[in-house]
Amino acid sequence: MCGIVGYIGNKTACPILIAGLTNLEYRGYDSAGISTIEKNVLSVLKDKGRVNNLKNLSEFNSLKGSVGIAHTRWATHGKPSSVNSHPHLDNSKTFSVVHNGIIENYNELKNFLTNKGFTFYSETDTEVIPNLISYYYQEFPNKNKDVSVFLSAVQKACKELIGSYAIEVISKDFPDYIIVAKKNSPLVIGKGVKENYIASDIPAILEYTKNFYFLEENEFAVISRNNVEFFDSSLNKISKDLKEISWDSNATDKNGFEDYMLKEIYEQPDSIRNTINSRLNENGEYDFSDLKLSKQYLKNINKIYILACGTAMHAGLAVKNTIEKLCNIITQVEVASEFRYRNPLVDSNTLCIFVSQSGETADTLAALNLSKEAGAKTIAITNVVGSSITRLADYSVFTHAGPEIAVASTKAYTCQVTLLNMLAIHLAETLGNCDRELINTLKLNVLSLPNKVQECLNSDDFIKDFASRIYTEKDVFFLGRGIDYTTALEASLKLKEISYIHSEAYPAGELKHGPIALIENGTTVVSIITDKTLTPKSISNTQEVITRGAKTLIITNEHLSNSNFDTIINIPEVHSFVSPILAIIPLQLLAYRISKNKNLDVDKPRNLAKSVTVE
Ligand code: G6P
Numbered sequence: 266m267c268g269i270v271g272y273i274g275n276k277t278a279c280p281i282l283i284a285g286l287t288n289l290e291y292r293g294y295d296s297a298g299i300s301t302i303e304k305n306v307l308s309v310l311k312d313k314g315r316v317n318n319l320k321n322l323s324e325f326n327s328l329k330g331s332v333g334i335a336h337t338r339w340a341t342h343g344k345p346s347s348v349n350s351h352p353h354l355d356n357s358k359t360f361s362v363v364h365n366g367i368i369e370n371y372n373e374l375k376n377f378l379t380n381k382g383f384t385f386y387s388e389t390d391t392e393v394i395p396n397l398i399s400y401y402y403q404e405f406p407n408k409n410k411d412v413s414v415f416l417s418a419v420q421k422a423c424k425e426l427i428g429s430y431a432i433e434v435i436s437k438d439f440p441d442y443i444i445v446a447k448k449n450s451p452l453v454i455g456k457g458v459k460e461n462y463i464a465s466d467i468p469a470i471l472e473y474t475k476n477f478y479f480l481e482e483n484e485f486a487v488i489s490r491n492n493v494e495f496f497d498s499s500l501n502k503i504s505k506d507l508k509e510i511s512w513d514s515n516a517t518d519k520n521g522f523e524d525y526m527l528k529e530i531y532e533q534p535d536s537i538r539n540t541i542n543s544r545l546n547e548n549g550e551y552d553f554s555d556l557k558l559s560k561q562y563l564k565n566i567n568k569i570y571i572l573a574c575g576t577a578m579h580a581g582l583a584v585k586n587t588i589e590k591l592c593n594i595i596t597q598v599e600v601a602s603e604f605r606y607r608n609p610l611v612d613s614n615t616l617c618i619f620v621s622q623s624g625e626t627a628d629t630l631a632a633l634n635l636s637k638e639a640g641a642k643t644i645a646i647t648n649v650v651g652s653s654i655t656r657l658a659d660y661s662v663f664t665h666a667g668p669e670i671a672v673a674s675t676k677a678y679t680c681q682v683t684l685l686n687m688l689a690i691h692l693a694e695t696l697g698n699c700d701r702e703l704i705n706t707l708k709l710n711v712l713s714l715p716n717k718v719q720e721c722l723n724s725d726d727f728i729k730d731f732a733s734r735i736y737t738e739k740d741v742f743f744l745g746r747g748i749d750y751t752t753a754l755e756a757s758l759k760l761k762e763i764s765y766i767h768s769e770a771y772p773a774g775e776l777k778h779g780p781i782a783l784i785e786n787g788t789t790v791v792s793i794i795t796d797k798t799l800t801p802k803s804i805s806n807t808q809e810v811i812t813r814g815a816k817t818l819i820i821t822n823e824h825l826s827n828s829n830f831d832t833i834i835n836i837p838e839v840h841s842f843v844s845p846i847l848a849i850i851p852l853q854l855l856a857y858r859i860s861k862n863k864n865l866d867v868d869k870p871r872n873l874a875k876s877v878t879v880e
Pocket of ligand 1: 462577622624625626672674874876
C-alpha cells in the first residue's frame with residue numbers, strides 16, 4: 266500500500282526522503298514522488314516505477330531544501346503514471362500534498378471544485394485535497410497569514426473528506442512547516458534534535474529516531490524544525506506523549522541474506538524466543554496480568570471471536586481447536602472483511618481477539634470498532650507498538666518478531682501462533698478446569714519451540730532440491746487434517762503470494778468430494794501429518810493421490826517409511842497444538858525456493874501490499 270515519508274530539519278531533505286521511501290518499498294507500490302521547498306519555491310518530482318528511478322530524472326538535482334514530503338503510490342484511482350503519482354499540487358501551485366487512503370466522495374468534491382473554476386489533471390481521488398485546501402485558503406482575506414491560517418485551511422478541507430486519509434501538506438507560503446492529518450490510515454511523527462520526521466510506518470525512519478508520536482483519528486499536527494504541535498478535530502491544542510520504540514534499526518537490514526524473506530525465515534528461533542520471554546515472569550510463569558480477564562468473566566463469555574486477515578487469520582485458525590479444547594469456549598475465526606458486514610452475534614459476553622502483524626489492516630480495524638460498539642471485550646495481538654489496532658483495543662499483547670519487511674509474512678505468523686497458544690493456556694489456567702498434565706506438557710513444548718524451529722531450518726537443502734524439481738508446475742495441492750489443515754492453508758497462501766503458482770489447500774478427507782478430479786500424473790501434493798490421532802487417515806488420503814499419479818512431499822513428525830512418498834521432511838515432535846509453528850517452516854522455505862527458481866521478486870510480489878490500509 267502507499268507509503269509516506271516527511272522531513273523537516275537542517276539537512277538536505279531529498280536523500281533522507283529517498284532513504285525513507287526505499288525503506289517503505291516493502292509495502293508494495295508502483296510509483297514514487299517527492300516535493301521539497303526552498304526559499305518559497307515548491308519543487309515536485311514524481312514518476313511511475315521504482316524509487317530509484319527518481320534519481321535518474323533530470324530534475325532530481327534541483328530538489329533542494331531541508332523540508333520535504335514523499336510518497337510511494339499503490340494505484341487505486343487511476344493507473345500508475347507520472348501525473349497520477351503523488352505529490353499533487355493545487356492549481357495555484359501553493360500546496361503540495363501526499364495522501365494514503367481513499368477519498369470516497371472525491372467525485373462530488375471534484376464537481377464542486379470544478380464549478381468553482383478548478384481544473385484537474387490526474388485521475389486520482391487525492392488531487393481534490395490540495396485544491397480544497399487552496400479553496401479554503403483563499404477565503405482568508407489577508408495573505409500575510411500565520412501558520413494558523415494554513416492549519417485552518419487544511420482542517421476545513423479535511424472536514425469535507427469522506428473515507429480514509431493520512432496526509433502531509435507543505436506550502437510555499439509557509440516554507441518552515443509541514444502539516445499532517447489522519448483518519449483511518451496510519452501516520453507517525455519521529456522526533457529528532459532540531460529536526461522531525463514523518464512516516465506511515467515506523468521502519469521507514471527508524472534509522473533516524475526511536476522516539477515517536479502517534480497521531481489519533483481526526484487529529485492534526487503542525488511540525489516545524491524544533492516543535493510539534495497537536496490539535497484535535499476542532500483545532501483545540503492537545504498534548505501527546507513521546508513513545509520510545511525498542512526495535513533495533515539494524516533489524517531493517519538484510520544482514521547478509523539475499524532477501525528479507527529468507528532473513529525473516531531464519532530469524533524465527535529468535536523472534537519466537539523473544540515472544541515467549543515477553544510473557545514469562547522471573548519465576549518462568551506465564552504473565553498476562555495486564556489482561557484483566559477474571560475467572561468469573563471467562564466463565565460467562567458465550568464465545569471467542571478471532572478476527573484477522575490473510576496470514577494473521579491463519580494464525581487464528583491454528584489455535585481455534587486449542588482454545589476450544591483447553592477452555593471449553595466456542596471459538597470462531599473469521600476473515601475481518603466478512604465479519605464487519607454481516608451483523609455478527611457479538612455482545613458484552615463475547616471476547617474478540619484481533620490478530621494483525623501491522624496493527625493497521627483496515628478491515629481488522631473496522632471489525633474491532635464494530636465489536637467495541639457491540640460491547641465486547643477486545644484484545645489486540647500485534648507486532649507494532651502504537652499501531653491503530655493496539656490503540657483501540659481494550660488490551661494489547663505484542664509479538665516480538667521485530668520489523669517484518671518481506672510482504673509474505675513468516676516470522677510474524679509463527680510468533681502469533683506461539684503467543685495465541687500461550688494466551689489459550691493462560692485462559693485455561695484462569696478458568697481452572699483444565700487438564701493439568703496437558704497444560705504442563707504444552708508449556709514445556711512452548712519452551713522447546715525456538716530450538717525445534719532451528720532444527721526445522723535444516724530442511725532447507727532437501728527443500729531446495731524438491732523446489733528445483735517442481736518450480737515450473739501450474740498447480741500444487743496442500744493437504745492436512747485437523748490442525749494440519751490450517752498449516753496447509755498458510756503454506757498454500759505463501760506459495761501463491763510469492764511464486765504465482767496456483768495452489769489449493771484442502772482438508773485431506775474432503776479431497777474425494779471433488780478436488781481429487783484434478784489430480785493427474787505428476788501433480789504435486791504436499792501432505793502435512795503431525796497429529797498422531799489422525800496419521801492413519803492422513804496417510805490413506807495421501808495414498809489415494811499417489812494412486813492417481815501425484816508426487817508427494819510429506820511434512821511429518823512421525824516415522825513414516827512409505828517408499829511411495831517422493832520426499833519426506835521430518836520435523837521434531839511436539840504436541841499437535843503447537844505443531845503448525847514447526848510444520849510451516851519447511852513450507853515457507855518451499856515457497857521461497859520456488860520463487861527464487863523462477864527468478865521472481867520474493868520480497869515484493871506483484872500486486873500485493875504488506876499493510877492493507879484500505880478496504
Ligand atoms: C496483507 C499482507 C499479508 C498479511 C495481511 C494481514 O495481505 O500481504 O501478509 O497477512 O495483509 O496483515 P496484518 O498486518 O493485519 O497481519
